[in-house]
Amino acid sequence: MAVQFEDSFNRKFYYLRLSITDVCNFRCTYCLPDGYKPTQKNSSFLGLDELHRVVAAFADCGTSKVRITGGEPTLRKDFTDIVSMTAAQKGIEKIAMTTNGYRLEKHAQHWRDAGLTNINVSVDSLDPRMFHEITGENKFHQVMRGIDAAFDAGFEQVKVNAVLLKDLNSGELPAFLNWIKDKPIQLRFIELMQTGEMNSLFENHHVSGVSIRNHLIANGWIMKVRNQSDGPAEVFCHPDYTGEIGLIMPYKKDFCDSCNRLRVSAVGKLHMCLFGDYGVELRDLLQNDAQEKALIGRIQSALASKKQSHFLDQGHTGMTPHLASIGG
Template sequence: MAKQFEDNFHRKFYYLRLSVTDVCNFKCTYCLPNGYHPEEKKRPAFMSLDEIHRVTAAFAECGTSKVRITGGEPTLRRDFTDIVRTVAEQPGISKVAMTTNGYRMAKQVAGWREAGLTHINVSVDSLDPRLFHQITGENMFGQVMAGIDAAFEAGYEQVKVNTVLLKDLNSQQLPQFLEWIKHRPIQLRFIELMQTGEMDSLFANHHVSGVSIRNHLIANGWVLKIKANNDGPAQVFCHPDYQGEIGLIMPYEKDFCKSCNRLRVSAMGKLHLCLFGDHGVDLRDLLQQDEQREDLIARIQGGLQEKAVSHFLEQGNTGMTPHLASIGG
C-alpha cells in the first residue's frame, strides 16, 4: 500500500467525498434557489465509470476507507448503480455512502444496497410538507418519506437525515424532529447554514448556530458519542429513550477543521482540499490509464501540501465555491 495521504498539519485522510454530477432536480433555497443552470460555455463531461474507478483505487491504496458519492443529485446519473458497484469493489473501501434528495429511493434503494451501498444520507429540511416544498422548491415530501421507509425495508439498520438549520423556517421544529426519531433508527443531523459566494443575503437572514440545540440535548440527558476515524464532522448524541440519534455539524465552531479527515473530488475530476478552498488540483489527465496511478497519487499528495489549517469561514471567507452543488457539499 502507498503512503497514507497526510497534510502538513499531520491530518490523515480516510474519507473521500466523490461528486459524480453537479446537476440537481431540486431548487433548495440554500443551494440552488433558481434551479440548476448548466454553464453556457462548453465544458468536459462528468467523470466516466473508468475514471471513477481509477480515482477511487488511488485513494483506497493510500488509506481511504470511506467514499461518499454526492452531487448535485447523484441518482440523476443513469449509471449510478454501476458507480456504487465500482466503488464498493475497491479493496480497502469498507463504507460506501451517498447523499441524496431521496426522490428515487422508494423505487431503487434495494438495488443500491445489492450493489454495495452501505450508508445513506437523505436531505429532509422539514417534516411539514408545505415548508418542505417552500425550502426545496419541490412538492415531493411524500416520495422522500416513502424512500426512507423503503431503505429500512431493504435492510438498512440506520438512515441519516440531513437538515439544514434555517432561522425562522425550521429552527423551531426540534420537538417534532425528536418525536419523529424516538422510535425510528434515524440519525438526524442538523447542519448550520454555510455562507457561499451566491448566498450572502440568505446567510444573513437565516443563519442560526447549533449551540442552542446542543445545550438542549445535554440538559435533557443526551450523551456525545465517540467518533471513528472515517466518520464525518458531526457531533453525534444518543439517548437511552430514543432509537434515533442527533448529529450537529457546526463549521463556525472553534477548531472545527482540526480533525478534518476528508477530501473532495468534483464530477469534473478536480481535487478540492476544502469545501471553501480557493482552487482545485486537476486530476483528469491522470485518470485515463491504470498505469498512471503512481503519478496520480503523487499529484494528490503534492496538492495536500497546500491544504490550509482552516477554512477561515469565521472570518467571512467563502473561497471559490459559488454554491454547495458545485463540488458536492
Template structure:
C-alpha cells in the same frame, strides 16, 4: 498500501467525497434557489465509470476506507447503481455512502443496497410538507418519506437525515424532529447554514448556530458519542430513551477543522482540499490509464501540502465555491 495521505498538519485522510454530477432537480433556497443552471459553454463531461474506478483505487491505496458519492443529485446519473458497484469493489473501501434528496429512493434503493451501498444520507429540511416545498421548491415530501421506509425495508439498519438549520423556517421544529426519531433508527443531523459566494443575503437572514440545540440536548440527558477515524464532522448525541440519534455539524465553531479527515473530488475530476478552498488540483489527465496511478497518488499528496489549517469561514472568507452543489457539499 502506498503511504497514507497526510497533510503538513499531520491530518490523515480516510474519507473521500466523490461528486459524480453537479446537476440537481431540486431548487433548495440555500443552494440552487433558481434551479440548476447549466453553463452556456460546452462543459466537459462528468467523470466516467473508469475514471471513477481509477481515482477511488488511488485513494484506497493510500488509506481511504470510506467513499461518499455526492452531487448535485447523484441518482440523476443513469449509471448510478454501476458507480456504487464500482466503488464498492475497490479493495480497502469498507463504507460506501451516498447523499441524496431521496426522490428516487422508493423505486431504486434496494438496487443501490444490492450494489454495495452501506450508508445512506437523505436531505429532509422539514417534516411539514408545506415547509418542505417552501425550502426545496419541490412538492415531493411524501415520496421522500416513502423512500426512507423503502431503505429500511431494503436492509439499512440506520438512515442519516440531513437538515440544514434555517432561522425562522425549520429552527423551531426540534420537538417534531425528536418525536420522529424516538422509535426510528435515524441519525438526524442538523447542519448549520454555510455562507457561499451566491448566498450572502440568505445567510444573513437565516443563519442560526447549532449551539442552542446542543445545549438543549445536553440539558435533557443526551450524551456525546466518540468518533471513528472515517466519520464525518458531526458531533453525534444519543439518548437511552431514543432509537434515533442527533448529529450537529457546526463549521463556525472553533477548531472545527482540527479533525478534518476528508478530501473532495469534483464531478469534473478536480481535487478540492476544502469545501471552501480557493482552487482545485487537476487530476483528470492522470485518470486515462491504470498505469498512471503512481503519478496520480504523487499529485494528490503534493496538493495536500497546500491544504490550509482552516477554512476561515468565521472571518467571512467563503472561498471560490459558488453553491454547495458545485463540488458536492
C-alpha cells in the same frame, strides 16, 4: 499500499467525497434557489473508468470510506454501476451517498444489493408545506416513503440531513425529536454555510447549532466518540431514543482540527476543502491505469498546501458558488 494521505498538520485522510454530477432536480433555498445551471462549460463528468481510477488511488493510500455526492447523484444513469465499482475496490469498507431521496422508494433495494452501505437523505422539514417552500419541490411524502424503503431494504440506520434556517424550520426540533423517538435515524442538523451566491440568505437565515447542542446536553443527551472515518458531526444519543442527533457546526472553534476527508469534483478536480480557493486538476492522470503513481504523487503534493482551517468564521467563502458545485 502507498503512503497514507496526510497533510502538514498531521491530519490523515480516510474519507473521500466523490461528486459524480453537479446537476440537481431540486431547487433548495440554500443551494440552488433558481434551479440548476451548468457551471462547467464544455466539460463532461468523469466516466466510470475515470471514477474507478480515483477510487483505486485513494484506496491504495488508506481511504476506507467513499461518499458519492452531487448535485443529485442518482440522476446519473450509471449510478448503480458506480456503486458496484466502488464496492468492489479492495480497501473500501463504507460506500455512502447523499441524496434528496426522490428515487429512493423505487431503488433502495437495488442500490443496497449493489454494495451501498450508508444513506444520507435531505429532509429539511417534517411539514410538507415547509418542505416544499425550502426545496422547491412538492415531494415530501415521496421522500418519506423512500426512507421507509431504505429500512425495508436492510439499511440499519438512515442519516437525515436538515439545514437549519432561522424563521423557516428552526422551530421544528420538538417534531424532529418525536420523529426519531422510535426510528433508527441519525438526524443531522447542519448550520447554514455562507457561499459566494448566498450572502443575503446567510445574513437572514443563519442560526447557530450551539443552542440545539445546549438543549440536548441539558436534556440528557450524551456525545458519542468519533470513529476515524466519520464525518464532521458531533453525534449525541439518549437512552430513551432509538434515533440519534448529529450537529454539524462549521463555525465552531476547532471544527477543522479533525478533518479527515478530501473532495473530487464531477469533472476531476481535487478540492482540499469545501471552501477552498482552487481545485487541483486530476483528469489528465485518469486516462489509464499506468498513471496511478503520478496521480497519487500529485494528490500528495497538493496536500502540502491544505490550510489548517476553512476560515468561514472570518467571512472567507472561497471559490464555491453553491454547495452542489463540488458535492457539498
